[in-house]
Amino acid sequence: MPALTTATLPSLAGSLPVPTYDRSGVRAGIVHLGVGAFHRSHQALYVDRLLEQGTAQEWGFCGVGVLPSDRRMAEVMAAQDCLYTLVVRHPDGSAEARVVGSIVEYLLAPDDPEAVVEKMASETTRIVSLTVTEGGYNIAATTGEFDATDPDVVADLRPGAALRTSFGLVTEALVRRRDRGLPPFTVVSCDNIQHNGDVARGSFAAFATLRDPSLGEWVQREVAFPNSMVDRITPATTDEDRADVAARFGVEDGWPVVCEPFTQWVLEDRFPLGRPPLEEAGVQVVADVDPYERMKLRLLNAGHQALAYLGTLAGYRLVHDAAQDPLFQRLLLGYMEEEATPTLLPVPGIDLDAYRRQLLERFANPAIRDTLARLAFDGSERLTKWLLPVVRDNLARDGEVRRSAAVVAGWARYSEGVDEQGAPIEIADRRRERLTANARRQREEPLAFLADREVFGDLVDDERFTGPYLETLASLHERGARATLEALVGDPVR
Numbered sequence: 001m002p003a004l005t006t007a008t009l010p011s012l013a014g015s016l017p018v019p020t021y022d023r024s025g026v027r028a029g030i031v032h033l034g035v036g037a038f039h040r041s042h043q044a045l046y047v048d049r050l051l052e053q054g055t056a057q058e059w060g061f062c063g064v065g066v067l068p069s070d071r072r073m074a075e076v077m078a079a080q081d082c083l084y085t086l087v088v089r090h091p092d093g094s095a096e097a098r099v100v101g102s103i104v105e106y107l108l109a110p111d112d113p114e115a116v117v118e119k120m121a122s123e124t125t126r127i128v129s130l131t132v133t134e135g136g137y138n139i140a141a142t143t144g145e146f147d148a149t150d151p152d153v154v155a156d157l158r159p160g161a162a163l164r165t166s167f168g169l170v171t172e173a174l175v176r177r178r179d180r181g182l183p184p185f186t187v188v189s190c191d192n193i194q195h196n197g198d199v200a201r202g203s204f205a206a207f208a209t210l211r212d213p214s215l216g217e218w219v220q221r222e223v224a225f226p227n228s229m230v231d232r233i234t235p236a237t238t239d240e241d242r243a244d245v246a247a248r249f250g251v252e253d254g255w256p257v258v259c260e261p262f263t264q265w266v267l268e269d270r271f272p273l274g275r276p277p278l279e280e281a282g283v284q285v286v287a288d289v290d291p292y293e294r295m296k297l298r299l300l301n302a303g304h305q306a307l308a309y310l311g312t313l314a315g316y317r318l319v320h321d322a323a324q325d326p327l328f329q330r331l332l333l334g335y336m337e338e339e340a341t342p343t344l345l346p347v348p349g350i351d352l353d354a355y356r357r358q359l360l361e362r363f364a365n366p367a368i369r370d371t372l373a374r375l376a377f378d379g380s381e382r383l384t385k386w387l388l389p390v391v392r393d394n395l396a397r398d399g400e401v402r403r404s405a406a407v408v409a410g411w412a413r414y415s416e417g418v419d420e421q422g423a424p425i426e427i428a429d430r431r432r433e434r435l436t437a438n439a440r441r442q443r444e445e446p447l448a449f450l451a452d453r454e455v456f457g458d459l460v461d462d463e464r465f466t467g468p469y470l471e472t473l474a475s476l477h478e479r480g481a482r483a484t485l486e487a488l489v490g491d492p493v494r
C-alpha cells in the first residue's frame, strides 16, 4: 500500500481526490501556530478548496509546532511532504476523503525558533493564525488578565532567550518587521474563545508591554486581530482511524484527520495586508462575529461540557452514546432552550430552533466516535469560559440556572477522580491537584469545590446558584447520575 507523499499522489488519485494544483507553486502567506486535528479539518481545507479553484496561490500555510509535544506531527509532516487525508464521516457509516495539500511547509519551534521567527518576519507572511487551545492565551479564569507568572513566559522575556511560547515568537517577529519597515501581519485566532481576536490582542499586547511598554502600545494600535467563530467537531485521530483510512482508501497515512460533515467559519473582515478570498470557499465574512461566537460557544461547547462530566459518571465514554440517551437529550435541550438561548444576541440568518436540533444530531453522530475524555480535558479553561458566562447572565436577569448548576455539580463530582463503580477517572486539567483536592473534601464541606474563587469568582456567594448546585451534588452522591438526571429533566424531547 502506498505511503502518502508527493511522489505517490498520482497512484492514489484513483482511490480518492488528491490536490490537482501545483503545490510547488504555492507560497506560504499564512503561518499557522498549533497544527492539530482542528486546523487540518477546517482552515486548511478552506484554503485547499481555494487552491483547487486557483485563487489562493499566495495563501498556503506554513505550519508551526510551538510545543515539544508537536515533534510527532513534525515527523509525519516531514515524511509526508505535509500532505494528509481528511475523512468526513456521515451518521450512516459512509465516508468520503480527500488529500489536503494547503500546508506546504512545517517548522518545529523547539528545534529552530529562529527559523519560525524569520518565517513570520518575512515579507511574504501576511497572516499568522492560531489554534493553540483556550489555555494558549494565558488568561487567568476570573481576572481575565494575562498570566505573566507562567515560567515559559518569564523565560521568553529574557534577552537572547531561545523562544518557547507563541507570545515570544510572534512578538519577536513583529519587532523585526517594525525594525525593517514592514507592516505587521494580521493575527487570526481560531480558538473557541468568546471574542477570540480581542483576547489574542490582549494577550499579545500584554506580553509585548512586558518587553517594552511602547511595543505593547504599538501592538494594540497597529496589529489587526479579527474575531472569528469556528466550528467542526474533530476528534483526536486513533489507530483505528489510520487502519480505516488504509482499508477504505488504500493509503498509508501516519496522521489522517477524521471529522463530521458540518463546518462553519464566521470571520470579521479586518485584514490590512489582505486575505484569501475565503467567502469563495464558504466562509461567512461579517462585520460582527459576536452573536455567532456566543451562540456556538454557549450552545455547542457548553453543551459538550454538559455531556462530558455527567455522561462519564453515567458510564458513557463516547459522545454519541451519551447524546443518544433521551435523558441527556432532555438535559441538553432544556439547557439550550431555557438557559443558554435567553442569553444570546439575535443571530443574523440563523433559526435557533433548527440550530439546536441540528446540534443534537451532530452530537449523536455514531461515526465520529468522539470521546467524553476529549471534551472533559482542561475543564477549568473550558467550562469556566463557556458555561459560567451563561450562569452569570442568567443570575443578572433572574433567569433559570438549574441545569447549568447540575453540570457544574457534575464536574465537581467527576473531579473526585472516581466513577460511580469505584473505577478511577483520569482528571486531565492544568489545575488538577487543586480541583481534585477540593472535590475530595466536598462530602464534608459541600461548597469546597465551588469556593475556589480563581475558578468560580463569586458564584459561591449566590444562593440562587448554590441552592440547585448543592441539591444536585447531594443527589449525585446519594443516588448517582442517572437518578439525578431523571429527577432534573422532566419534559420528553418534542
Ligand SMILES: NC(=O)c1ccc[n+]([C@@H]2O[C@H](COP(=O)([O-])OP(=O)(O)OC[C@H]3O[C@@H](n4cnc5c(N)ncnc54)[C@H](O)[C@@H]3O)[C@@H](O)[C@H]2O)c1
Residues within 6 Å of the ligand: 033, 034, 035, 036, 037, 038, 039, 065, 066, 067, 069, 070, 131, 132, 133, 134, 135, 136, 137, 165, 166, 190, 191, 192, 193, 230, 231, 232, 233, 234, 235, 236
Ligand atoms: N477539535 C475540534 O473539534 C475543534 C473545533 C473548533 C475549534 N477548535 C479549537 O482548536 C483548538 C485545538 O483543537 P485540536 O482538536 O486541533 O487539538 P489538538 O490537540 O489536535 O492540537 C492542539 C495544538 O495546539 C498546540 N498547543 C496547545 N497548547 C499550546 C500552547 N500553550 N502554546 C502553543 N501551542 C499550543 C498543541 O501543541 C497542538 O499543536 C481547540 O482547543 C479549540 O479552541 C477545536
Ligand SMILES: O=P(O)(O)OC[C@@H](O)[C@@H](O)[C@H](O)[C@H](O)CO
Residues within 6 Å of the ligand: 133, 134, 192, 230, 231, 232, 233, 234, 300, 301, 304, 374, 375, 377, 382
Ligand atoms: O476543542 P476544545 O477543547 O476547545 O473543546 C472541546 C469541544 O467542545 C470542541 O472541540 C468542539 O468539538 C468544537 O468546538 C466543535 O466545533
